[in-house]
Each structure stands twice: as C-alpha cells, then as structure tokens.
Amino acid sequence: MKSLVMAALALALSSRPSMAADPPGWSVTSPDGKVALTVGRSGEGDAARLVLSASVAGAPILGESPLGIVRDDARFAEGLTLASEGAVVAHESKYTVPHGKRREVADRYNERVLGFKDAQGHTVELHLRAYDDGVAYRYRFPEDGSKATRTVREELSGFRLPEGSTVWANPHDDPGEYTPGYETFWKYEVPAGTPAPKAAGWSFPLLYKTPAGRWGLITEAALDRSYCGGRLAGEAPGGLYKLRFPDAGEGNNTGSVEPSWTLPWATPWRVVIAGESPATIVESTLVENLNPPSRVADTSWIKPGRSSWSWLSDPPSPQDASKLKPFADLAAEMGWEYTLIDANWDIMRNGTVHDVIAYAKSKGVGVLMWYNSGGPHNYVTERPRGLMDLRKVRRAEFQRLAEWGVKGVKVDFFQSDKQNVIALYQDILEDAADFKIMVNFHGCTLPRGWSRTYPHLMSMEAVRGEESYLFDEKYPAEAPRHNAIQPFTRNAVGPMDITPVMLRDNRYKRLTTAAHEMALPIVFETGILHFAGTVGEYLELPPVPKEYLKSIPVTWDETKLLAGEPGRFAAIARRKGSTWYLGVINGEGQPRELSLDLKPLGDGTWKATILEDGESHSVPLDRKADVASSEPFRISLKPNGGLAAVLVPGPGR
Structure with a gap:
C-alpha cells in the first residue's frame, strides 16, 4: 500500500508544471524594438513570486515589480505554476476619433498571454503588451463554467522605480463632501519613495524621470463597470509604489471597496507610458488605445466646440434667465458652438429654461445643461439632483433633453472610485448615446480612455481648474506651475475641462499673464472648451486677440511637444x-x-x-x-x- 501511495505521489508531482522548467523570463518587445517588458520569478520554490520589469532603449523604466491578485476563492501570488505560454502576436490598426490629440490614431503593439495556476487549479492569465510608447499588463480570469460571482480582495501589483528617480505626483483626496476629485496641487520633483501627505495615497497618473533620462507615467486604462478605480499607496519604500483600492468612506459610504463580477473577468490595464523624452508622454494615445473600440455607430451628432459659461463670474446666474441670455449672445458673437447652463437652473426666475434654450437656438447656439449625479453617493444639494442615478429616470430625462434640443450635459459630484460609481459613469454614457447627448463629467474620476469607446464623452474635470480663483486664495500662486505640469500628467491621459482663459480677475487676483491665458486653449486639450471669463472681457478685446478666440479649434490632426519641463514650461504645437x-x-x-x-x-x-x-x-x-x-x-x-x-x-x- 505504501508503495502505491508513493507511486501516486510521484506521478502527481511529475504531472505538475515545474517552476524550475521556466525559461529565464517571458518577454515582449515593442514593434520598434526599443521598449521591452519581461516577466520572471523572484524567490525560491513555493515562495517564488511573479515579477515584472521594463526598459526603454536599453535603460530600465521599471525595476523588479511585484505581480499578483487575490480573489475570495483563490490567491494568485506565491508558487504559481505555468499553465500556458502564448506566442508573441503583433497587432496593427488605425481608428479615427472626433476629438483628442490627433484625429487618426495608430494602434500598434506586440502582445503575449501567459497562463498560471494556483495549487488548487484555479487559473489566471497575464496579458502583456509592449507599445512604442510604453507597456501595459492586466490579469484575466478565464471562464470556469460555474457562473459564480467572484470578488477581488486585493491586487498585489506594484511599480518599482529605478533608484534615484524623481517624481511628480498628485496627492489623493481623503473622502469628503466634494472629494475625491483629483483636484489637489501636485508635488514637484520629489525623490521617488517620498510618502504621500494624506492617508489616501497618490492619484494616478504618477510621472517620473529615471537617472538614465527615461520618462515614465504610471496610470490605468480600460476601467469598466466590473471593477473599481485604482490608485497608488502613500508609502513607497525603496521607490515601490503599490496599487490600492478606494477608501470605504468614498461616495458617502455607499458601495463596496472590493469589486465583484462573474467569470470571465479582466482587470483594467496597468500602464506605464514611457520614452526617452517627455514628448512621448505628452503626445501619447496609449490610454485610449487600450480601450475597446467605439460603441457608437453613428458619430455624426458628436460636435466638439467652444462654450460660454456664466457660473464662474456669477454663481447665481444659472437661476436667472436675464443673466444667461448675454452669454448666449457672447457665444453667437464669438462663433462658439455652445453656452452652458450650470447648477440650479430648475429654479430659474425672470424667465424659464425654455426661454433660454429658445433664445440660444435663435442665435444659432447649442445648449449644454448641468446635473448633479446624486443619488445616495453624494449629499451635495445643488440641483437638479436625483435624475441621473436611476436608469428609468435618467433615460426619461435624456429623452426630455433631446426633445428640447439640448446638445449635452455636464454631470457633477461623483466623489468615489468604487465599482458602483464607475458603473454609474458608464450607465450615463450608454444612455446618453441613445439620445444623442454629449457628456462632460465634473467632480469626477480620472480619464481611463473612455473617450475611445464612448466618443461623446467630450471632457472630464479631475483637475483643479480656474474656478479656484473664486474660492481658493492659494490658487493664484500655484496656477502658473500647476498649468505647466498638466500637459505631462493629467492631460496626457485624456481630455481635461480646466475652464481656461480668464483675462480679468475674479475674487483672487491672477498671477498668470494675459498671453499665458491665451496660450492655454492650445496647451490643454478638451472636446468642449469652456471659457472662464465674462462677456465684457472677450467682446472688448482688440480685433486680433478677439479673432484668435473666435477661431481657436478644439479638434486636432496632430500634436507635438516642441520643448518643456514639467512644472517649469511647456511649448506645444x-x-x-x-x-x-x-x-x-x-x-x-x-x-x-x-x-x-x-x-x-x-x-x-x-x-x-x-x-x-x-x-x-x-x-x-x-x-x-x-x-x-x-x-x-x-x-x-x-x-x-x-x-x-x-x-x-x-x-x-
């Protein structure tokens, strides 16, 4: 009997894939051969862990970085065995977008898929991609036939920066009435590993420069309703930045921190945009490329453009039709496509919202309208609220807007990266498309490339914008450097509604010059450009600068960084x-x-x-x-x- 047991054990061990039989590593290289991504193991025996590293033009951009993910029923971390070893597959295609850094986008990469099993036979796939401008990976759980709901307890993913790297990082917000909103001031040129000033950690994206002169930007892409938004932990010993999930208090304590879904199931892509100069990051479309193709078959109704905006110069103005009509006149005079009716328009006096819509329409100006996204996930009182969080109500409202001839919505105050709120973003986008309504998110999460899949997503805030001249006495001193960091960081990963071009002072006096403000519609990219200023400050301009603001485009065929250093200066063409x-x-x-x-x-x-x-x-x-x-x-x-x-x-x- 003992000999039979030993024989059975020997057979079982011989049939289990051996980690000792692994190659030195599994690699994938970019089409141009400059960017390399490698997966290997660190440690011995059953304690060995998968790790990832990457290089650009022969110099490291990521050191040995941990991989792993923990599900409620499986731990894909130590002692995984190789189940499948896919070959490198090349991909090359092009697609066009109605707005962004360039109209025609090349999507070119090499990809490899590795499969691993834990001791109980559960399988995880590791998808690896190398692009000419960076690397990306994600975990995927293939179908197991059970259709059971699974929960991810933790990701063990991390990003180890080369020793001596310098970092530009955005402290994440602790949960609050208006946070998180990705609106803190950046930390500039701090040593890698510097702890975050808040318990919430660091927001994506995180920019860094290595001692060898390589540049990297860490973020995520293709986040969908099956997962939560990630960020980086506040402690990064030795320059190892670990991924973490949202805080429990986000979204007014609604929703679960840990995402749950049925198999098959894939995480968002973990991304490092990387190159030999910051131009690679500024010009990159990698985040959009990693997203699924457009789900909107007919995009003819998606019209990028410029918009007047009354709220910043007069916050109660959306409640007064007589104050909104001059901003429709401004848009008409300047040739701008839209005017925005901001918060609390449903308690309008001196006329109704229908009067303003009809007046704007008579001037050839389209109307955009503001909504509170809440719902139980926020307790902000600005209105209208309660019309975006429930599908039947939301669709009825979009149908009403379509009948009124409204062109788009600005939806505000999300305050969470939990799975339930990520699903709300995508619910809004999907329903808005059915009624041909463009969307702009404010008080929101970071772009993850959704504008490729939902091209009517025109812009997102997720930045401290010029509205801060109204309520933040620290903003004027920070604004010049703050503006000069955005092309390399926040705006590098998606359209940004920072509401620029304030030429007169609000409550707090500007320190940026007039020409600095005039340059911002070129330096920053957005599908709808909301001008921050008053009627007079634009209409009273001399002919040449006035004509410039009349003719400035918001759609581009090509983007180039001619020169720049993050936070110091930027020259963008x-x-x-x-x-x-x-x-x-x-x-x-x-x-x-x-x-x-x-x-x-x-x-x-x-x-x-x-x-x-x-x-x-x-x-x-x-x-x-x-x-x-x-x-x-x-x-x-x-x-x-x-x-x-x-x-x-x-x-x-």
Whole structure:
C-alpha cells in the first residue's frame, strides 16, 4: 500500500508544471524594438513570486515589480505554476476619433498571454503588451463554467522605480463632501519613495524621470463597470509604489471597496507610458488605445466646440434667465458652438429654461445643461439632483433633453472610485448615446480612455481648474506651475475641462499673464472648451486677440511637444489642417528665453500671428512675423508669462 501511495505521489508531482522548467523570463518587445517588458520569478520554490520589469532603449523604466491578485476563492501570488505560454502576436490598426490629440490614431503593439495556476487549479492569465510608447499588463480570469460571482480582495501589483528617480505626483483626496476629485496641487520633483501627505495615497497618473533620462507615467486604462478605480499607496519604500483600492468612506459610504463580477473577468490595464523624452508622454494615445473600440455607430451628432459659461463670474446666474441670455449672445458673437447652463437652473426666475434654450437656438447656439449625479453617493444639494442615478429616470430625462434640443450635459459630484460609481459613469454614457447627448463629467474620476469607446464623452474635470480663483486664495500662486505640469500628467491621459482663459480677475487676483491665458486653449486639450471669463472681457478685446478666440479649434490632426519641463514650461504645437497653433507657457516667476526648433512641424515657412505679453494684465500684444523651420523661433517669456501663435503656411507650401 505504501508503495502505491508513493507511486501516486510521484506521478502527481511529475504531472505538475515545474517552476524550475521556466525559461529565464517571458518577454515582449515593442514593434520598434526599443521598449521591452519581461516577466520572471523572484524567490525560491513555493515562495517564488511573479515579477515584472521594463526598459526603454536599453535603460530600465521599471525595476523588479511585484505581480499578483487575490480573489475570495483563490490567491494568485506565491508558487504559481505555468499553465500556458502564448506566442508573441503583433497587432496593427488605425481608428479615427472626433476629438483628442490627433484625429487618426495608430494602434500598434506586440502582445503575449501567459497562463498560471494556483495549487488548487484555479487559473489566471497575464496579458502583456509592449507599445512604442510604453507597456501595459492586466490579469484575466478565464471562464470556469460555474457562473459564480467572484470578488477581488486585493491586487498585489506594484511599480518599482529605478533608484534615484524623481517624481511628480498628485496627492489623493481623503473622502469628503466634494472629494475625491483629483483636484489637489501636485508635488514637484520629489525623490521617488517620498510618502504621500494624506492617508489616501497618490492619484494616478504618477510621472517620473529615471537617472538614465527615461520618462515614465504610471496610470490605468480600460476601467469598466466590473471593477473599481485604482490608485497608488502613500508609502513607497525603496521607490515601490503599490496599487490600492478606494477608501470605504468614498461616495458617502455607499458601495463596496472590493469589486465583484462573474467569470470571465479582466482587470483594467496597468500602464506605464514611457520614452526617452517627455514628448512621448505628452503626445501619447496609449490610454485610449487600450480601450475597446467605439460603441457608437453613428458619430455624426458628436460636435466638439467652444462654450460660454456664466457660473464662474456669477454663481447665481444659472437661476436667472436675464443673466444667461448675454452669454448666449457672447457665444453667437464669438462663433462658439455652445453656452452652458450650470447648477440650479430648475429654479430659474425672470424667465424659464425654455426661454433660454429658445433664445440660444435663435442665435444659432447649442445648449449644454448641468446635473448633479446624486443619488445616495453624494449629499451635495445643488440641483437638479436625483435624475441621473436611476436608469428609468435618467433615460426619461435624456429623452426630455433631446426633445428640447439640448446638445449635452455636464454631470457633477461623483466623489468615489468604487465599482458602483464607475458603473454609474458608464450607465450615463450608454444612455446618453441613445439620445444623442454629449457628456462632460465634473467632480469626477480620472480619464481611463473612455473617450475611445464612448466618443461623446467630450471632457472630464479631475483637475483643479480656474474656478479656484473664486474660492481658493492659494490658487493664484500655484496656477502658473500647476498649468505647466498638466500637459505631462493629467492631460496626457485624456481630455481635461480646466475652464481656461480668464483675462480679468475674479475674487483672487491672477498671477498668470494675459498671453499665458491665451496660450492655454492650445496647451490643454478638451472636446468642449469652456471659457472662464465674462462677456465684457472677450467682446472688448482688440480685433486680433478677439479673432484668435473666435477661431481657436478644439479638434486636432496632430500634436507635438516642441520643448518643456514639467512644472517649469511647456511649448506645444497642434495642427488643424495645414495650420499650426503654438502655445507656450512659463510656469515660473522669472523670465525665460526659449529657442524652439520648428523642424518637427515640417519644412518651409509660415506667416505667424503672435500674441505675447505687454504691460496689460488682461490684453495681450499682437504682431505679425515670418517664421521658418530653417531657423530657431526665439521667444522671450515674462514671469508666469506665455505666447500663442497661429502659423499659416507661407508661399509654396
């Protein structure tokens, strides 16, 4: 009997895949060969753990970083055995989008799928992708036939930055009446491993530079209703930033911290946009690429554009039809497509919302309307509320808006990254599409690339914007540097409704110059551009800057970072047709001289209309110039200053 037992044990051991038989690692390399992603093991025997590392042009961008995920019925961590070893598969396609960094997007990567089993035979797949501009991975639980609901208790994923790396990071908000909202001020150029100032940890994305001069941006993509939004733990010993789930108090204590779903089930992609310069990050569409294709078959009704906005200069104005009509007039005079009716419009006096909609329509201006997303997940009283969280009510409201001719909604105050609220975002997007209503989220989570799947998602806030001139006395001093970090961080991962171009002062006086503000519609990307200012500050502008604001596009064919250092300055060029728009901002309180190389814009000459700083706090100077790719474009920036330029092709181009 003993010999039979031993024989059976020997047979079982021989049939179990051996970790000792593993290759040194499993790798996938980007199509251009510069970016490499490798999975291997760390440790010995049953204590061995899967780890991941990555490099760019031969230099590390991620050190040995832990992998693993824990389900309520299985722990995929130590002692996993190899179940399947997929070959590297190449993918190459293109798709077009109605708004974003470029109209035509290339989606090119190499992918590999590895399967592993725990001791009980449960399976997890590890999907690996390498792009020319970064790496991504996710876990997937294949179908087990049971249709049982599973719960993820914890992700053990982490990102180990190379020793000596420098970090730009956004402290996450602790739960509160208006938080989390991704609206804290960034920590600039701190050593990797610096603890977060709040217990909530660090928000995605996290930007860093390695000692070898490589740049990385850590974030996540393709988050859907089956999962919660992630972020990074506040403690990062040795530069190891571990993924963590939301706080229990988010969303007014509604919803579960741990996500649950039925199999098959995949997590969001864990992403590092990576390159040899920050231009790779600024120009990247990797987050969108990782999302599913558009679910909206007919996109002809999706119209990006510019919008007037009354609330910031006069918060009670959405309750007064007589105050809203001049903003419709402003949009009509400036050729902007929309005007936004903000919070509390359902208690309007001096007319009704129907009067304002009809008036705007008579001027050829579309109307956007504000809604509170709550529901039990927030207790903010601004109204209308209670119309977005229940499907039947929400669809009835969208049908009503469609009948009124309203073009889009701004939905506010989500305050949670838990699974229940992530599902609400996608419910709103899916129902809005059925009624051809565009969507802008405020008081919201970070973009995870949803604009590819739902192209009527025009913008998201998730940034401390110019409304802060109304209520935050610290904002003016922070704003120049804050603006100069966004192209490399928040705006790198999706459209950003920061509501720029304030030319007069609100409650707190601006320190940015007029030309700095004028440059922001180019420096920042969004599908709908809400102008922060009053009627007078735009209509009373001299002809050239006024014409610039009339004609500024919000859709782009190409985007280039010509120069920049996060938080210090940014020079971004965006092309619409054959015309290039150049926005330059100085994030520091001292003058800056720049010599920009225009060769990335193509060979030739341009007729340039330039807006730059003079003595006025609210009006830029304008001048004409001929510029050529054969010569440097020299710029002198004032402290906290800027420059905007429109480059029209010269003769022969």
